[in-house]
Amino acid sequence: xxxxxxxxxxxxxxxxxxxxxxxxxxxxxxxxxxxxxxxxxxxxxxxxxxxxxxxxxxxxxxxxxxxxxxxxxxxxxxxxxxxxxxxxxxxxxxxxxxxxxxxxxxxxxxxxxxxxxxxxxxxxxxxxxxxxxxxxxxxxxxxxxxxxxxxxxxxxxxxxxxxxxxxxxxxx
Amino acid sequence: xxxxxxxxxxxxxxxxxxxxxxxxxxxxxxxxxxxxxxxxxxxxxxxxxxxxxxxxxxxxxxxxxxxxxxxxxxxxxxxxxxxxxxxxxxxxxxxxxxxxxxxxxxxxxxxxxxxxxxxxxxxxxxxxxxxxxxxxxx
Numbered sequence: 001x002x003x004x005x006x007x008x009x010x011x012x013x014x015x016x017x018x019x020x021x022x023x024x025x026x027x028x029x030x031x032x033x034x035x036x037x038x039x040x041x042x043x044x045x046x047x048x049x050x051x052x053x054x055x056x057x058x059x060x061x062x063x064x065x066x067x068x069x070x071x072x073x074x075x076x077x078x079x080x081x082x083x084x085x086x087x088x089x090x091x092x093x094x095x096x097x098x099x100x101x102x103x104x105x106x107x108x109x110x111x112x113x114x115x116x117x118x119x120x121x122x123x124x125x126x127x128x129x130x131x132x133x134x135x136x137x138x139x140x141x142x143x144x145x146x147x148x149x150x151x152x153x154x155x156x157x158x159x160x161x162x163x164x165x166x167x168x169x170x171x172x
Numbered sequence: 173x174x175x176x177x178x179x180x181x182x183x184x185x186x187x188x189x190x191x192x193x194x195x196x197x198x199x200x201x202x203x204x205x206x207x208x209x210x211x212x213x214x215x216x217x218x219x220x221x222x223x224x225x226x227x228x229x230x231x232x233x234x235x236x237x238x239x240x241x242x243x244x245x246x247x248x249x250x251x252x253x254x255x256x257x258x259x260x261x262x263x264x265x266x267x268x269x270x271x272x273x274x275x276x277x278x279x280x281x282x283x284x285x286x287x288x289x290x291x292x293x294x295x296x297x298x299x300x301x302x303x304x305x306x307x308x309x310x
Binding site: 022026027083086087088098099102103105106109110112113116117120122123124125126127129 | 194200201242244271273276280291292
């Protein structure tokens, strides 16, 4: 069975890591690294009263020679910390909920755009406006013709995840 | 003070800039980066999409336009198309700040008189370099 993934995205894991690192280091004063699914799953499963946290997801649909959905999932405390760094605020308490959600969408937008530019420098992609929703980590249900790839990373040693669901249209 | 459309602002010492981005946080970050450059800034206007930006441009004098591409209502590329060829905005420097760094988009922007193309994410020093170039080039 042939892979639905474009040849330019064979090294998807490395390209996503490079994109997250670029955003973290240039805009957030943070450090990104590769991580393991086990670390993410453990963090996601941890009870709130035992070191766990709430989460926030941001989804963007992209269209071009490859088409799909990009979903960034981060724990809310980390996202609020990064938001404060981005805004130049002294602490996360200074950032309103509205600005926080706006930031998470922009974070996903920067990472997705950076990744797509790395994946295919020659062509432009169309991206939807980010959809941000707090809640447990999204687990996209594969569609009829879709496949998905999960990239497990950390920012400042806190697990995060990027999920890419390849679209099933003929743009691939 | 009432300003006629296109009139010079009451702060002639610095560049008047318009920041167009649907993310309020990104607009704040760009403003902060601009303020850290030490380069004199006049008035800073904001718009959340290309349509809002057009309304600002009709009312205010803007020296430099910093626009995102991917926005609701009217994209940055559509905005640039709308103002292209108008003598009123001929002097205005166009700068794109976008996550889309593809050659195709850069070429599209170049055809619309975009002088600088800044890829997100960017360091504040990039804004300093752009503004320094603008003040020297005006």
